[in-house]
Amino acid sequence: MHALSPSPYKDVDQAFALAKERYAGLGVDVDRAIGRLAKVPISLHCWQGDDVGGFEDSGEDIGGGLAVTGNYPGRARTPDELRADLDLALSLIPGTHRLNLHASYAETGGRPVERDALEPAHFRRWIEWAKAKGMGMDFNPTYFAHPKAADGFTLAHPDDGIRKFWIDHGIACRRIGAAIGQALGSPCVTNVWIPDGMKDTPIDRKAPRQRLAAALDAMFAEPLDRRHNLDAVEGKLFGLGSESYVVGSHEFYLGYAVSRKKLVCLDAGHYHPTESLSDKISSVLTYLDEILLHVSRGVRWDSDHVVTLTDELESIAQELVRGDYLGRVHIGLDFFDASINRIAAWVVGTRCMLKALLMAMLEPTAELRRLEAEGNYTARLAMLEELKTLPFGAVWDHYCQVKDVPVGPAWLGKVKSYEAEVLSRRG
Ligand SMILES: C[C@H](O)[C@H](O)[C@@H](O)C(=O)CO
Numbered sequence: 066m067h068a069l070s071p072s073p074y075k076d077v078d079q080a081f082a083l084a085k086e087r088y089a090g091l092g093v094d095v096d097r098a099i100g101r102l103a104k105v106p107i108s109l110h111c112w113q114g115d116d117v118g119g120f121e122d123s124g125e126d127i128g129g130g131l132a133v134t135g136n137y138p139g140r141a142r143t144p145d146e147l148r149a150d151l152d153l154a155l156s157l158i159p160g161t162h163r164l165n166l167h168a169s170y171a172e173t174g175g176r177p178v179e180r181d182a183l184e185p186a187h188f189r190r191w192i193e194w195a196k197a198k199g200m201g202m203d204f205n206p207t208y209f210a211h212p213k214a215a216d217g218f219t220l221a222h223p224d225d226g227i228r229k230f231w232i233d234h235g236i237a238c239r240r241i242g243a244a245i246g247q248a249l250g251s252p253c254v255t256n257v258w259i260p261d262g263m264k265d266t267p268i269d270r271k272a273p274r275q276r277l278a279a280a281l282d283a284m285f286a287e288p289l290d291r292r293h294n295l296d297a298v299e300g301k302l303f304g305l306g307s308e309s310y311v312v313g314s315h316e317f318y319l320g321y322a323v324s325r326k327k328l329v330c331l332d333a334g335h336y337h338p339t340e341s342l343s344d345k346i347s348s349v350l351t352y353l354d355e356i357l358l359h360v361s362r363g364v365r366w367d368s369d370h371v372v373t374l375t376d377e378l379e380s381i382a383q384e385l386v387r388g389d390y391l392g393r394v395h396i397g398l399d400f401f402d403a404s405i406n407r408i409a410a411w412v413v414g415t416r417c418m419l420k421a422l423l424m425a426m427l428e429p430t431a432e433l434r435r436l437e438a439e440g441n442y443t444a445r446l447a448m449l450e451e452l453k454t455l456p457f458g459a460v461w462d463h464y465c466q467v468k469d470v471p472v473g474p475a476w477l478g479k480v481k482s483y484e485a486e487v488l489s490r491r492g
């Protein structure tokens with residue numbers, strides 16, 4: 066037990082010792098699994114903390130076919146509040162992680178700065194904050210909540226001037242991404258998602274896609290050091306108000322990423338409900354060196370519910386571990402829920418992602434592979450079901466304890482105290 070860990074669970078060590086024996090009986094080295102998990106950063110998205118509001122104070126609606134529901138008190142209203150909330154969330158999640166920031170979270174000293182004129186200096190305080198915590202950062206141009214995106218088109222806009230504005234925003238953001246990556250000594254994944262699409266059946270599906278490809282080429286023209294910045298492109302099946310046609314579909318971006326050597330971003334909420342992100346990982350990694358994940362949870366029309374330990378989350382983690390893909394996959398989260406405590410949402414989602422990875426790392430994969438290769442599908446199925454009730458929780462509790470974060474639901478008490486002392490005082 067970690068000397069500094071005040072845990073209400075006196076039996077964590079004992080349970081861990083028994084669990085370790087159980088896993089060892091299956092040939093699984095629990096300590097190795099824990100060591101592997103500790104090396105996996107999850108990129109926490111800033112936008113869960115303030116309902117995707119950002120700090121531009123432009124008065125614009127979120128737009129872009131995105132919707133945040135709920136009015137739980139305590140939304141972060143300033144960058145300092147958001148950083149304080151993230152500080153608390155990160156203190157309740159085992160391991161060292163990353164921050165995923167949107168361009169609309171710039172700090173411009175109260176002076177409005179247009180998005181095509183943003184510079185690394187506007188993110189200096191975020192970079193300093195991450196550096197002090199030994200964290201890396203990822204970045205996103207913001208193609209919504211802006212008058213020039215009000216008609217639902219940005220990089221595929223038919224108007225040359227508007228398209229140019231958004232290309233220049235992308236150029237500015239790639240430079241900011243590179244500055245972040247250089248400052249923090251870890252490549253920044255700069256992910257492009259645009260809302261462009263149509264509510265009803267378009268006549269011309271072709272021209273907007275041709276404009277988007279050309280706009281992306283112009284935006285990506287400047288070569289940047291891959292040690293500092295990695296470009297990613299994120300597709301989507303539909304959005305609110307773009308139900309019939311999305312210019313940047315999955316197929317569009319997969320083709321773009323393969324032909325231009327970019328990362329594709331797979332968002333778990335962006336496919337037809339009968340499709341699963343987990344099945345796409347090994348397909349796209351056959352052709353791409355690296356990808357970005359936006360781990361989310363789609364529920365009916367909404368693509369962005371808080372991540373929980375679902376079968377699909379377990380499958381995603383299994384694919385990453387079984388395929389030995391962790392060095393090629395950047396794991397980010399993407400959800401926004403304003404109906405519950407926003408810090409708790411980060412903690413639940415990130416802890417679930419880590420739990421799923423740990424479960425996958427505790428799998429006797431070599432043995433399961435052997436059964437499959439022998440065609441022994443009966444034993445494969447039986448083993449997969451038996452593995453589900455192994456004492457995984459005891460290993461997770463031990464991991465939280467050695468990483469000096471609360472074991473079990475004890476973290477919720479810290480969030481509730483912060484809610485009473487800090488969040489409830491926000492207007
Ligand atoms: C706020 C993000 O950029 C956004 O969620 C995007 O990644 C997305 O998934 C849009 O549906």
Ligand SMILES: [Mn+2]
Nearest residue numbers: 299332359399
């Ligand atoms: Mn996403």
